[in-house]
Amino acid sequence: MWWAMWWRSASAVVVAVLVTLGLVACQDPGLTVELPAPVAGLAHPQTVRVGQTLVMSAAPTAVALVTDRPDLSARIARYRFEVSDGSPVYETGAPEWTHTFAQPGSYDILLAVQDDHGQGSTVRSHVDVVADMAAACTGTSDTGCESGLCGGEACLTVACAGAAACPASWLGPAAACTNNRCQRGK
DSSP states (O other): OEEEEEOOSTTSOOEEEEEETTEEEESOTTSOOOOOOOBOEEEEESEEETTOEEEEEOTTOBOOOOTTOGGGSOOEEEEEEEETTSOOOEEESSSEEEEEOSSOEEEEEEEEEEETTSOEEEEEEEEEEESOOOOOOOSSBOTTSSSSBBOSSSBEEEEESSGGGSOHHHHOTTOEEETTEEEOOO
16 A cells, blocks of 8 residues: 655646555546445345245445545445345335235245445345245254255354455355355355
């Protein structure tokens, strides 16, 4: 990491450049910073009961950060949740959404995110809705769950659009995105 500053005259704009992690950031308001697009990530239970509220979280979504210059880092400005049960699309500035299914079945979920630089990405997942179910797991970690994560009584799914969206804090440092699903690191 290095800093370089130049002054041309007392009335000129001071330009400061920070190079870190391959990103170049400038303090001159006339210059723009090219950041990579966010990587969408979505976490939710794999299975829910009819009438049970499903909580979907975009917390695994990854955005570009500029070290030592948080004012230049990207922030998610819009989350768009779509479910294939015929309900309206839900757009929000918050990373969580709840939905209740009226009928059993297997439903697709689409999360689209857009950052404050206008860049975005999407991730697809699905949830199985059943009339009744027995507890599939207990606690927060369960090797019987495909993802290795348990959300009380149901296994959790973490959908990913790239390795950056697999949260190491949840799944371990070797977490990997395989077939759009995060798998616990071993």
